[in-house]
Every structure is written in structure tokens, then in C-alpha cells.
Amino acid sequence: MTGEPQDDCLFCKIVAGQIPATIVRETDTTVAFRDINPQAPTHVLVIPKAHHVDAAALATAAPELAADVLRETQVIADEEKLDSYRIVFNTGSGAGQTVWHAHAHVLGGRGLQWPPG
Numbered sequence: 001m002t003g004e005p006q007d008d009c010l011f012c013k014i015v016a017g018q019i020p021a022t023i024v025r026e027t028d029t030t031v032a033f034r035d036i037n038p039q040a041p042t043h044v045l046v047i048p049k050a051h052h053v054d055a056a057a058l059a060t061a062a063p064e065l066a067a068d069v070l071r072e073t074q075v076i077a078d079e080e081k082l083d084s085y086r087i088v089f090n091t092g093s094g095a096g097q098t099v100w101h102a103h104a105h106v107l108g109g110r111g112l113q114w115p116p117g
Helices: 010-015 055-061 063-079
Strands: 023-026 030-034 042-048 085-088 104-108
Touching (some): 010 030, 030 063, 042 063, 063 085
Antiparallel strands (some): 023 030, 042 104, 085 104
């Protein structure tokens, strides 16, 4: 069911405190933590605490929660003192999504060329 924690979801386990992560910020609805395989000097994931499989599902089922995730990306960028940054939502395995829980990557701290690799 959308929104409910999933027993086999890595990010649901991080939200529940069952798997450690370097948490940088937490709100009532979101958790932000450092990526374990950073692709930039700053690479923080912002996730909703509620389980939604990807950004499209999140936006459809809970647009206010999607807004919370996006709002938190700005807070993270401010806290990390990023003048410019990229927000990435990978949707589907062909786009690089490997964890099936909606999440925003906040990337910064170096030049980010477009289009990305």
C-alpha cells in the first residue's frame, strides 16, 4: 500500500532507525541523509518518511508531501552553503533508480555539467 512502510525497503528501514545513516536533517515528514556513494562533494538524499515508490507516485498520492521533500532540498542546500546545486529524482531502473522509495538527490559543491553523464 502506498504510504505504508515496506519491510524490504532500505529507506523505510532508515526512517525506522533499523539501518544507520548519517542523518543531516529530519522533519515530521522527511529525513535527509548523506549518500553512501557520493557523486559530488555534497550529496544528500531527501526522502519522505512515508513509502512511495518513486517521485511520480509521491506527487500523485501526496502532493503536499512532495512539496515537503522539495522544500527540504532548499534547506539542505542552504545548510550546506551551496550557491548552486542540482536536484535529481531518478524514476525507473533505466534512469538509475535502485531504491524503490521516492528520494531527491541534492548534489553540489562542484561544477555540474549538463547534460549529465
